[in-house]
Amino acid sequence: MIILGIETSCDETAVAVVEDGRRILANLVSTQVKFHSRYGGVIPEVASRKQIELINPLLNEALKKSRKRWQDIDAVAVASRPGLIGSLLVGISTASALAYANNLPLIEVNHVEAHLYANFLEDSAIQMPFTGLVVSGGHTSIFLVRNHRDMELLGETRDDAAGEAFDKVAKLLGLSYPGGPEIEKLAERGNPEKVKFPRPYLYNSFDFSFSGLKTAVAYYIKEKFQVPGSAFKLTDRVKCDIASGFQESVVEVLVNKTIRVARKKGVKRIAIGGGVAANKRLRLLFKQEAEKYGMELFIPPLELCLDNAAMVAARAYYQNKFE
Ligand code: KG4
Ligand code: ZN
Numbered sequence: 001m002i003i004l005g006i007e008t009s010c011d012e013t014a015v016a017v018v019e020d021g022r023r024i025l026a027n028l029v030s031t032q033v034k035f036h037s038r039y040g041g042v043i044p045e046v047a048s049r050k051q052i053e054l055i056n057p058l059l060n061e062a063l064k065k066s067r068k069r070w071q072d073i074d075a076v077a078v079a080s081r082p083g084l085i086g087s088l089l090v091g092i093s094t095a096s097a098l099a100y101a102n103n104l105p106l107i108e109v110n111h112v113e114a115h116l117y118a119n120f121l122e123d124s125a126i127q128m129p130f131t132g133l134v135v136s137g138g139h140t141s142i143f144l145v146r147n148h149r150d151m152e153l154l155g156e157t158r159d160d161a162a163g164e165a166f167d168k169v170a171k172l173l174g175l176s177y178p179g180g181p182e183i184e185k186l187a188e189r190g191n192p193e194k195v196k197f198p199r200p201y202l203y204n205s206f207d208f209s210f211s212g213l214k215t216a217v218a219y220y221i222k223e224k225f226q227v228p229g230s231a232f233k234l235t236d237r238v239k240c241d242i243a244s245g246f247q248e249s250v251v252e253v254l255v256n257k258t259i260r261v262a263r264k265k266g267v268k269r270i271a272i273g274g275g276v277a278a279n280k281r282l283r284l285l286f287k288q289e290a291e292k293y294g295m296e297l298f299i300p301p302l303e304l305c306l307d308n309a310a311m312v313a314a315r316a317y318y319q320n321k322f323e
Contacts, residue, residue, distance in 0.1 A: 001074045004062070004098070005313030006055075008091030009083025009111045010137070011035075011042045013054040016309035017066035017073070021317030022121055025066035027310040029303075030054045037177045041167070048086030055094050070102050077316030079309075080108035082138070107316040111307075112139050113151055115273035117315040118300035118308070126271060126298045131262040135254060135282075136274035136307075137163035137178070140208045142258060144265055148318040154261060155206025162250055162276045165210035169217050169246050173239050183243045184279055190244025195220060197249040206261055210250065217246055247281055255285045259293055271298040278305040 002025070007014040011032040017025040032042075032050045063069070078095035080088060092108075099106035116132040132143040132151070140157040160168065163180055170179020173186070197216050200209045220242070225232050234242075254276075262270055270290055276282060283299055290297035304311060 001317060002068060002072055003075045003077050003107070003313040003316050004073050005309035005311075005316065006059075006076070006078045006091045006095045007111070007114075007307055007309040007312045008051045008055065008087050008094075009079050009081075010087055010307060011047045011050075012307040013051050013058055013090075014307060014309035014312075015055070015058045015062040016313050017062055017068055018121070018310050018313035018317070021117075021314045024121060024310050025068065026062040027303075027308055028058050028062050028065065029306070029308050030058055033178065040171055040177050042084070044084045044086055047084055048090060051087050051090035055090055059094070059098075073102065073104060075099075075105045075107055075316065076102075077107040077109055077313050079111040079114055079312045081110060083111055107319065109312055109315040109319060111312075112136075112141055113143075114311045114315040115305075116143065116145065116151075116271055117318065118273050118304040118311040119271040119298040120314050120318065121300070121304060121310055124298060127269065129267050130269035130271045130298070131258060131265060131267050133254065133258045133270070133272045133277075134274045135162040135272065135276035137161060137167065139274065140210070140254075142206055142208075142261055144261075144267065145271075148321055154265075155208065157208040157210060158202075159209050159211035160214060162208070162210060162254060163274070165214050165250060166247075166276065168214050169243075172214075172218055172221060173234065173242060178275075180276060180279065183247055184281070186240045186243035187247040187281065188244075190240030190242070192244040192248035194241040195245035197245050199249055199253050201253060201257065206257075208253070208257070213246070213249055217242060247279070250276075251279065251282045251285050254282060255289050258286075259289050259295070262295060263293065268294065269296045269298070273300055273305060273311070275306050278302050 016027040167179040175182035
């Protein structure tokens with residue numbers, strides 16, 4: 001079964017063609033980062049206008065790349081929620097029109113759930129049940145995935161998402177958008193022990209909270225480096241140490257909490273997804289801790305952690321399967 005997937009929930013326009021929920025025949029992503037970075041974040045109005053410009057050329061290119069014609073496509077899938085309403089609308093109306101014109105079924109999928117399905121692509125050997133952690137710019141959600149139709153949301157962020165915290169702390173440090181990769185780069189040169197930020201665990205809850213941690217970074221900078229009445233500039237060394245201390249705190253909380261949930265639920269498999277899952281420190285600590293507790297760990301390749309349409313097509317394929 002060949003599914004054409006469309007993803008337009010935020011500032012990426014993506015189209016993919018995937019066979020049997022697994023084999024990627026084409027996976028194209030057009031990012032708008034350069035249009036938004038000058039404003040320090042995504043402007044919803046600009047994002048939806050760009051989606052309209054980009055979607056048609058990308059569709060044609062994806063079909064060409066997959067060497068398929070419309071006659072070969074069995075269904076059209078689209079991430080229909082959650083996301084920026086204007087951006088989502090472009091994907092939904094495009095997918096609906098294509099499905100109607102080609103007499104194909106239209107499959108709507110949830111973008112957050114789709115992030116976990118990046119783990120089902122290509123030669124992954126993932127099986128269910130598993131504990132799934134989605135860490136992106138908009139979400140920090142932990143699921144117990146019993147089967148393709150039973151994804152129980154166990155906990156989520158009560159305030160900022162993990163990626164949002166990365167982006168906001170990056171802003172405090174004068175770095176560009178998106179902040180996650182920038183923080184990661186600085187953190188590699190920093191000492192994670194130099195500044196010890198709080199670890200927001202919210203004991204006895206499966207939820208997360210990262211807004212206090214972001215505030216702790218803001219206060220640390222203010223108290224240590226701001227001289228009233230004058231501008232201040234952080235040295236490269238200080239920025240690297242703050243980035244490293246902050247990253248360590250987020251990563252520790254995400255990893256320890258996920259392992260704790262998996263142990264509590266008696267599930268020995270963990271799968272992660274979302275933009276923050278591209279973080280090397282997070283990937284390494286997950287690997288170490290999963291090994292320590294004898295758990296199987298699944299992490300998508302870097303490019304499938306970020307928003308893409310292959311994960312949407314994969315989710316659509318499995319969503320309709322009874323197993
Ligand atoms: O999944 P995604 O591409 O889009 C959403 O669904 O939100 O995630 C984007 C988020 C941004 O907040 C970005 O800063 C973060 O993922 N991110 C990272 C890294 N790469 C992207 N955070 C930490 N380390 C990274 N290497
Ligand atoms: Zn996403």
